[in-house]
Amino acid sequence: MTILVTGGAGYIGSHVVTVLLAAGRKVVVLDNFCNSDPSVVERLERITGCPVPLVHSDVRDRERVADTLRRFGVDSVIHFAGLKAVGESVSKPIEYYGANIQGTISLLEAMQSEKVGQLVFSSSATVYGDPGYLPIDESHPTSATNPYGRSKLHIEEMLKDVALASPSWKIVCLRYFNPVGAHASGLIGEDPAGIPNNLMPFVAQVATGQRSFLRVFGQDYPTSDGTGVRDYIHVMDLAEGHSAALRFVADHPGWNAINLGTGRGTSVLEMVSAFERASGRPIPHEVVDRRPGDIASCYADPTLARQLLGWQATRGVDDMCSSTLAWQKNR
Ligand code: NAD
Ligand code: UDP
Numbered sequence: 001m002t003i004l005v006t007g008g009a010g011y012i013g014s015h016v017v018t019v020l021l022a023a024g025r026k027v028v029v030l031d032n033f034c035n036s037d038p039s040v041v042e043r044l045e046r047i048t049g050c051p052v053p054l055v056h057s058d059v060r061d062r063e064r065v066a067d068t069l070r071r072f073g074v075d076s077v078i079h080f081a082g083l084k085a086v087g088e089s090v091s092k093p094i095e096y097y098g099a100n101i102q103g104t105i106s107l108l109e110a111m112q113s114e115k116v117g118q119l120v121f122s123s124s125a126t127v128y129g130d131p132g133y134l135p136i137d138e139s140h141p142t143s144a145t146n147p148y149g150r151s152k153l154h155i156e157e158m159l160k161d162v163a164l165a166s167p168s169w170k171i172v173c174l175r176y177f178n179p180v181g182a183h184a185s186g187l188i189g190e191d192p193a194g195i196p197n198n199l200m201p202f203v204a205q206v207a208t209g210q211r212s213f214l215r216v217f218g219q220d221y222p223t224s225d226g227t228g229v230r231d232y233i234h235v236m237d238l239a240e241g242h243s244a245a246l247r248f249v250a251d252h253p254g255w256n257a258i259n260l261g262t263g264r265g266t267s268v269l270e271m272v273s274a275f276e277r278a279s280g281r282p283i284p285h286e287v288v289d290r291r292p293g294d295i296a297s298c299y300a301d302p303t304l305a306r307q308l309l310g311w312q313a314t315r316g317v318d319d320m321c322s323s324t325l326a327w328q329k330n331r
Pocket of ligand 1: 006007008009010011012013030031032033034035036037057058059060079080081082083084099103122123124125176177178179
């Protein structure tokens, strides 16, 4: 049986494909390449030595998705396809709700018509809004402060209703903390267009001389060194978490939401030091004002993932930085 990976040419999806193929699973990637490049699929074939069937389609093309499910004998779906930039979602809410919510509804319709009931959905720790307590477990109240976060929250609620309606649905929403790092081959990694918003791709571009210095957004937070703290998780750990979630979902009807994080917080300055160790050079940086909307600290309680999936993150910040650097040099 085959796994449909929507958005499989993207950052997280491509790493998940390597793990699934290494485990002997069959996959088909469906992507419209609005935020990735078809060459990623060729690189996946180089890394894994396996053919990676590709359907170039929008996930909102229900007929095309249904045909893919049928033709490839798909029994489970991992749904990554969607738009993910928080800032852009504020200026383009229609595009975000269209790609994320309409995209998920189309996928569900296709799955229903082809009687495919197993779904792993890419959710996000953003559904927790501003943390009320730390570490964040899955019972933490949910809320959203922007259209991107609201789209993830609406989809989670929708999937809960779908799973309640029939025991044929088996759904897991994985709430990612901060995915970073790259595959050890250096052939795939995060490839943001334009100026990176996120810390790791920005630091990587400073380390390789593409940008002159990092702006550290605020050093007056109530954290150990005053800079923001996040739960960075290596994308290969995250990928292995998806493989574990697929095993879990196969015999668990209903709906579950599970954190994928390490449970450890790392500050901006700690990450800068780790990058300096990985690159062997100083990372020029300058403290500037806080970024509007940022929270001080956010990290997961990963206990449920350990209990339900038998999974936990094993890679540390040094590996996150060295793999990011290798990918950045290779790009
Ligand atoms: P990405 O943009 O690299 O990958 C998404 C892929 O989906 C891209 O290849 C893109 O071309 C494709 N895509 C987008 N809209 C599509 C559509 N309508 N039809 C078909 N393909 C489409 O993003 P990513 O970082 O790999 O994130 C994957 C998923 O994980 C997203 O749903 C994102 O919201 C979620 N997520 C990401 C992070 C993160 O920090 N990267 C954190 C939490 C959750
Ligand atoms: N950050 C920073 N400079 C940058 C980008 C990010 O200091 O150029 C900080 C940001 O304020 C936060 C942390 O790095 O404390 C992680 O930011 P990112 O955007 O990667 O993740 P998010 O805030 O969405 O969790």
